[in-house]
Amino acid sequence: MKSLKGSKTADNLAKAFAGESQARNRYTFYSRVAAKEGHKQIEAVFLETADNERAHAKVFYDLLVEGLGHTDITVNADYPIGFGTTLDNLKYAAEGERDEWGTAYPEFAKIAKEEGYPEVYNAFSQILTVEKHHEQRYLDLYANLKDNLLYVSETPQYWKCRNCGYIFEGTEAPKKCPACYHPQGFFEIAYDTKAYGPSKEHAK
Secondary structure, eight states: OOOOTTOHHHHHHHHHHHHHHHHHHHHHHHHHHHHHTTOHHHHHHHHHHHHHHHHHHHHHHHHHHHHHOSOOOOOOOOOOOOOOSHHHHHHHHHHHHHHIIIIIHHHHHHHHHHHTOHHHHHHHHHHHHHHHHHHHHHHHHHHHHHTTOSSEEEEEEEEEETTTOOEEEEEEOOSBOTTTOOBGGGEEEOSOGGGOOOBOSSOO
16 A cells, blocks of 8 residues: 555544544443443443444554554544443444444545545445444344333244343243343344244243
């Protein structure tokens, strides 16, 4: 890759690196709130997404190092701040993801292409698709939590205990896991359903 010195793309990579790094920390903070509120699935989603953001930050950092070498760089940008209940935090997280994939990264990709940095163009173009998925997952969890549907479904589902792997089939996750006695917050809908022959008993 050619030198990034003096380019707008260098500034944009620095902004993206800082933004992804901050998002990783915010999601880690949010995961602890979810854990305290008993929502183990949401805790896991925040932690998984935090690790995704770490990977994104590394991509942008590597591109900066390749294009600039060892140097100092100034970052001048606005970043979101917000902290509350898990419901609040899901909303804040979705808003941040929306800004990345809907506004910042398309613009950064456009500038990288105009300045002749195909590697950077590709990085922003591909990573924004991940951020779009992140936003949708946060919005889905927000809606389910808000409407008290996180552990309830109109149609029977396979519910899996995140602690011990117990599978239950029904319209609502057990209030307490029949196998390990962990509370309802440890249950989530399982997706590899073909492998299961779940119990429908002892689910109270």
